[in-house]
Amino acid sequence: MVGPFKSSKWTVFDARLSKKSIWMISLHLLFFMATMLIGELDYSARVSLFAFLSAMTFWVMTSLSAGFVAIMVIIGIVLFRAAEATLLYESFAQEVVWLMIGAFIIGEAVKQSGLGDRLIYYLLRKSRQKHTLLLFLTNLLLVSAFFIPSTSGRAALTKPIISELGQRFHTNEERGFLALLAPVVILMSTSATLIGAGSHLIGVGLLENTTDQSISYIQWFIWAVPFTIAITFITFFIMKWFIWPSHSLTEVGKSISINGHQMKPTTMTTKEKQTLRLIGLLLLAWLTEHVHGYDIGFITMAGALLFMLPRTGVISWKEGINAISWQLIMFVAAATALGKTLVDTGVVGWIEGGLLDVLNVFDHIPNWLFMIIMLVIAVTSHLYVHSHTTRAIIFIPSIIVFSESIGLNTAAVVFLSLLGMNYCLTFPVSSKAILLFYEAGDMTIDAKQLLQLSTILMPVYILVMIVFYFTYWQWTGLQL
Numbered sequence: 001m002v003g004p005f006k007s008s009k010w011t012v013f014d015a016r017l018s019k020k021s022i023w024m025i026s027l028h029l030l031f032f033m034a035t036m037l038i039g040e041l042d043y044s045a046r047v048s049l050f051a052f053l054s055a056m057t058f059w060v061m062t063s064l065s066a067g068f069v070a071i072m073v074i075i076g077i078v079l080f081r082a083a084e085a086t087l088l089y090e091s092f093a094q095e096v097v098w099l100m101i102g103a104f105i106i107g108e109a110v111k112q113s114g115l116g117d118r119l120i121y122y123l124l125r126k127s128r129q130k131h132t133l134l135l136f137l138t139n140l141l142l143v144s145a146f147f148i149p150s151t152s153g154r155a156a157l158t159k160p161i162i163s164e165l166g167q168r169f170h171t172n173e174e175r176g177f178l179a180l181l182a183p184v185v186i187l188m189s190t191s192a193t194l195i196g197a198g199s200h201l202i203g204v205g206l207l208e209n210t211t212d213q214s215i216s217y218i219q220w221f222i223w224a225v226p227f228t229i230a231i232t233f234i235t236f237f238i239m240k241w242f243i244w245p246s247h248s249l250t251e252v253g254k255s256i257s258i259n260g261h262q263m264k265p266t267t268m269t270t271k272e273k274q275t276l277r278l279i280g281l282l283l284l285a286w287l288t289e290h291v292h293g294y295d296i297g298f299i300t301m302a303g304a305l306l307f308m309l310p311r312t313g314v315i316s317w318k319e320g321i322n323a324i325s326w327q328l329i330m331f332v333a334a335a336t337a338l339g340k341t342l343v344d345t346g347v348v349g350w351i352e353g354g355l356l357d358v359l360n361v362f363d364h365i366p367n368w369l370f371m372i373i374m375l376v377i378a379v380t381s382h383l384y385v386h387s388h389t390t391r392a393i394i395f396i397p398s399i400i401v402f403s404e405s406i407g408l409n410t411a412a413v414v415f416l417s418l419l420g421m422n423y424c425l426t427f428p429v430s431s432k433a434i435l436l437f438y439e440a441g442d443m444t445i446d447a448k449q450l451l452q453l454s455t456i457l458m459p460v461y462i463l464v465m466i467v468f469y470f471t472y473w474q475w476t477g478l479q480l
Contacts, residue, residue, distance in 0.1 A: 041347065048341045067327050070331050074091065077338075095298075100435065105304035109313075109315045109320070110160040113275040114269060118268075118272065130169070137181070141185040145186075146193055151197060159182075159436055162179060166178050179437045181239060183437050188232045193220065203418045207400060224419070226468075242456060274312070278307055370408075377420075378416070381395060409479060416469070420462075426450070426451060434450070
């Protein structure tokens with residue numbers, strides 16, 4: 001009787017657990033044992049690392065809300081006494097949270113003013129095939145990198161346009177592709193200019209302060225623009241091949257209509273002109289950030305307030321607040337706090353030390369092999385350091401010291417490292433630009449799809465950088 005009893009109990013237990021549940025439990029046991037074996041980390045760091053690995057697993061393998069998972073792991077860190085409860089409260093003090101709140105309000109203003117509809121009209125008039133429309137959009141986003149010095153700013157201005165454009169696509173798969181294409185192209189085109197990301201300026205600043213070398217705006221332009229154009233369009237065609245539904249209709253539509261209304265070119269309304277003036281003011285404030293010293297989150301929120309002024313604004317306070325996706329804001333706040341915890345508890349420093357130890361082992365290898373190892377480290381750094389700026393602050397000083405100690409061209413090493421760090425597509429939390437489009441109505445980015453795409457794009461990104469190093473970059477004087 002004992003044998004059958006045990007067998008039936010196990011059968012009942014096994015039936016209650018799906019294969020996915022068994023995988024989840026197994027992975028968490030593996031994470032627990034791995035983190036407990038890391039002697040260099042203290043208790044808080046181990047709990048934070050386990051929480052991070054757990055969150056990534058839930059985001060990719062389950063359909064649970066990303067915000068629920070993020071807050072769940074933050075609560076877990078606090079319950080296990082690895083951090084104070086202020087970790088949860090102060091998560092809303094992050095710059096990215098207020099940047100996104102402001103971006104939602106500005107997006108609603110652009111939508112209600114009619115300016116977004118006008119741009120959609122011109123896009124549709126130029127392209128009646130979906131492929132042509134997507135290619136035209138890719139070109140537009142690529143060119144915007146030269147005028148808007150922030151990936152977050154470009155994403156904020158693009159979001160309402162993508163939302164309106166999504167109404168021209170027939171299925172959720174097509175709309176999901178559109179929602180993913182915009183932030184991916186924005187991120188891939190970040191490398192185009194020296195002012196394309198704050199990390200570029202930080203990296204070059206550290207280079208100037210610690211060596212007698214620098215990278216000028218023109219030199220960066222010469223080295224980076226051809227690479228940016230190549231990787232942007234390679235990415236576009238890979239996404240078209242990998243994600244675009246094969247059964248999709250090719251036609252956008254014969255009539256140019258928005259929200260069911262026939263569009264006709266008319267003179268700009270007062271609201272549209274006011275929106276354009278405020279966007280111009282916003283762009284000017286972003287461009288002169290180094291002059292006035294206010295960060296992009298504060299500028300965006302101040303701009304959002306101007307859009308909601310009682311008499312001279314474009315929308316009302318109530319309309320602006322109702323436009324905010326609070327579910328997404330909760331996710332961003334908790335996920336960003338989780339990333340900050342990894343830095344504060346020393347997990348990121350421990351990873352950095354391990355990477356430098358790896359580099360020290362290869363201090364006598366050929367330059368080309370060192371470059372490949374360095375690129376792999378730089379490109380994968382977004383997996384454990386989510387903030388673009390933080391990656392530059394953490395890794396660039398060490399890379400400068402190491403490259404000088406083995407006699408390499410430090411400027412070339414810094415440039416290649418910064419371009420490598422610009423890759424950040426694997427998880428939604430890896431980039432603010434992706435977060436702005438994540439879980440946005442019916443145009444939702446699938447975390448699993450994003451991970452699958454990254455497994456293709458990440459090696460392609462490294463390969464394209466290697467090809468450029470041995471061809472164009474060496475021809476133009478960039479050598480280790």
